[in-house]
Amino acid sequence: MTVSALALAGCSSGAPSSPGASSGPASSSEGSPSGSGSATSGVHVSGAPAPLAALVSTLYAGGDLTHTSSPTAAKALTTRKAATGSVDATAKVGSWMGTPVAVVTAGDDVTLAVGPTWKVVGGWWPSLGVPTPSLGGGPRWVLAIGSDARKGQPLERTRADVLQVIGVDGKGGGGVMGMARDLWVPLSTGGKGKINSAMVFGGPRAQVSTVRSVTGLPLEGYVVLGFSGFKKIVDAEGGVPIVIPKTVVASHAKNLVIKAGAQTLSGAEALAYARERKTLPDGDFGRSRHQGEVILAAAIKAKLAGPIAIPSALTSFSKVGKSNLSAEQILTFTAGLHQLSPLKVGRGVAQGAFGWAGQQSIVVLGNQARSLFAEFRDGNLS
Structure with missing residues (x-):
């Protein structure tokens, strides 16, 4: 549910107030920026x-962008051609865990930048x-964690209710892979346990x-995101449009009925759809599959909103979630989701046979x- 909330928040159309945001209606780049080479009076950027x-x-x-771009962006832009004629661009500025981030669009071009000493970290520039x-190359993977924390409990020291690996191959393909939370595996903190217990012991x-x-x-x-943060983001962005394959009765949510068919789910x-397992014929595997469905549905909605909405998404998520990804990492990864072809994105759930460890019911990893x-080592499950 974590990345689905982040993707869904990307549908926001407003620019949040954040560090480095423009205080005026528009900014123009006329003149010569210090230490950055010659500017052209034909480039106008609003909102920056x-x-x-x-x-x-x-x-x-x-x-010259030698000192004002990341190594990967600088390499990509080495052979760029200077723009001819005027350029009208629009910037949206937000923040990621306190670091200013921005997306600037000009026609089909998208520029990703990180502040407060602004530098280009990625994007695509067909006009040049x-x-x-x-977008940071590929393949790339990020772990989306849904924390089981209740009110008053630490977000990062409770069991992981959701574990979804989000991958992109850097070529327009990707995948969402769910991890059943009862998988019995070696823990990085020592010993063996259910895979979702690792966060309890070591964050x-x-x-x-x-x-x-x-x-x-x-x-x-x-x-990582908790239950309340997830609901807040979904509701703030008007819900998540999705097609539910089969009616689900959420036993843990006072038998809330989620009907089959096309609809827009509230937070x-x-x-409830992402957490239900007791009424599903395949239990935790089905629940993990539902989580993948929500993530992909939210990603489609965010894709339709366009990359310009990303700063708002990152700002919204930062208020309720946690991450160890840098601003450059999350900005290029999230923008990379907008480059995916729906026909080249697959999903799956890591399953196994049921067993016992003492008195605990567990899932044993299998073939x-x-x-x-x-299959996912290339970043693509399609």
Whole structure:
């Protein structure tokens, strides 16, 4: 549910007040930005603070970005052509865990930037003759964790109610892989236990290390969100449109009925659908499958809103969630989701046989799960 909330928040159309945001109606990059090469008076950026507007001007003027771009972005932009004619761009500024972030659009171009000393960290620029997007390469994977924390409990020291690995291959494909929470595995904190208990003993980093070891996938990091934060984000953005394959009665939510068919789920309904397992014929496996469905549905809605909505999403998530991903990592990864082709995104659930460890009912990893891990090593499950 974590990444689905982050994706859904990306549908927000407003620009939040945040560090580095423009205080005026618009900013123009006319003039020469200090240390960034020559600017052109033909580039106009609305909604950007002056330093960001100057950076965008330098980008389109063909100026030097050696010290104002990440290594990967700089490499991609090496052969760019200077813009001809005027350029009208729009910036949206937000923040990720206190760090300013921005997305600037100009026609089909998208520029991703991180502050407070603004630098270009990625994007795509067809108007400048740049052939491929610069989004941190691929394949890449991030672990989405839904915390079981109740009111008054620490978000990062309770069991992981949701474990979903989100992957992109850097070529327009990707996948969502659920991990059944009862999988009995070696824990990064020592000994064996249910996979979702790693966060109790060692926090999200231990949870990432455990999933990384079990799957063999080099996860970059995590995003973690609790129940209340998930509901707040979903409701604030008007719900998540989804097609429910089969009616579900959420036994844990006072038998809330989620009917089959196309509908828009509220925060409470989306949470109930993502958490129900007792009434499902395949129990926890079905629940993990539902979580993947919610994530993909929210990602589709966010994709339709466009990359310009990403800063609002990151700002909204930062108020209620936690992550160890840097602003550059999350900005390029989230923007990469907008480059995915729906026909090249698959999903799966790591399953296994049921067993016992003492008096605990567990799931034992088998060939199905190992095959799924191997399939996902290219970042694509389609």
